[in-house]
Amino acid sequence: MNDQALKELLYKLADDLLILGHRNSEWTGMGPLLEEDIAFSSMAQDKIGQSHALFQLLHQLGEQQPDLVAFTRNANQFHNAVLVELPNGEYDFSLVRHFLFDMADSLRWQMLTNSSYEPLAQLAKKIQGELRYHTLHANTWIKQLGNATEESITRLQGSLSKLMPYALGMFEESPMEAALINDGIFKGEQALQAIWKSKVEEVLSATQLAVPDWKILVPVYGGRRGQHSEHLQPMLDEMSEVFRIDPTTEW
DSSP: OOHHHHHHHHHHHHHHHHHHHHHHHTTTTTOSSHHHHHHHHHHHHHHHHHHHHHHHHHHHTTOOOHHHHHHSOOGGGOOOOHHHHSOOOSHHHHHHHHHHHHHHHHHHHHHHTTOSSHHHHHHHHHHHHHHHHHHHHHHHHHHHHTTSOHHHHHHHHHHHHHHHHHHHGGGOOOTTHHHHHHTTSOOOHHHHHHHHHHHHHHHHTTSSSOOOOGGGOOOOOOGGGTOOOTTHHHHHHHHTHHHHHOTTOOO
């Protein structure tokens, strides 16, 4: 088994979850409805917990302790997609990102239940229960608001147009993609993206929102290689503030 390919996969999974978990936590006390305040806070906890479990797998493979990996790297050392680091914006923006990301995340973890790397397969099976709530929440609100008022439909459509190129960036292939596939660790980004597109179209077809024309979209790549927006480093500085003051703090 190619350990380097495996580590790269684990890092991008963990970093996506850590960064989006922090973004979701920023809705605490700020949600448009009390239920949404609670929902985004709960999903943030799930994502950060999942990232911690992945950092523990990386530690077992010889990487540093989870706290050090999470809180001492600079932006160019992170492997997350640019999608997850973007500021929350209005609720429609965060909801659409939640829908696009969690659909992909759920499908990815379903694939990973069959991973040849047994610790990852076992973790995937455990995480499935949490993700069912995430995708149900996202799909329900997309369908409800995507069939509601002219304003809600217009807002969601605008956020879809803005975020879809960033969402495609989630499927940026690893330089060691072939090793992941050949070793049976992961079926690969192309296979995942194909299923994701079909599922996104299925949900959007039940709304008044337009299904994207995939052919004209240009993916925003770079995040998997440490090329990030100007938003990530300030966010990391904020995330690591407590750890820098007291490295013995547990998260």
